[in-house]
Amino acid sequence: MADPMKIRAQMKGDAAEIRVLMSHPMETGQRKDGAGKIIPAHFIQSLIVAVNGKTVVDGQIGTSVSRNPVFGFKVKGAKAGDKVVVSWVDNTGDKRSDETAIS
């Protein structure tokens, strides 16, 4: 499985602010290596953010997203202690899921 994500989830007023750093090369499939060969596309295609088991953000991602993606979201109605799970799947089928509690 890929390297773990770093998720930060904090209450700010009436909303939870969720920030996640993912570890992923996000290769576009357009770059060439030193020998002139195309480096194959390898990028996160979808992500899900769930709070207490309910999906809050369903994201589709393309190759324009930077290496080691960082995403920020806000969720109203969440409260401290709620469980946040972030999951991603990439174009090779590799996936990763990490969680934290809202502080």
Add this chain to the structure above:
Amino acid sequence: MDMLRRTILKGASAGGVLTVALAAGMLKPGQVLAAEWNKSAFDAKDLDGALKAIGAGVAAESKDIVVKAPDIAENGAVVPIDVASNIPNTSELSILVVKNPFPLSTTFHFSNGAVPEAAVRLKLAQTSVVKVIAKADGKFYTAQKEVKVTVGGCGG
């Protein structure tokens, strides 16, 4: 028992609890299935093709969409973009980089209390308009901002 053993055993039992929870179905990472990846939209090489593929062929300009992006990005490989929609019932936000080889960068669908805003970091191949599409009550709205890029971000 020495401290190292205690730490390892503590860690092992914590990991064990997580495994049990997973097995018991309390955490089901794979359970919430993401929407099917919109290949035709992400593979579109031009703005119009991408817009059509996400259904936003006609989008009204809106001042209620906020696009925060640097006027000048020193590093095109990592350009921080914050987008938000104040249009009521916004369910979706899509971000396109008009001059990128594949303009559509991300589409987010919001539900269950998620606020329609997102912070992302994008690669910009060159100076480009960053266009945001918001979907609310089945209608599409748009706002945009130009970002000047001094060093292109696609590594080529």
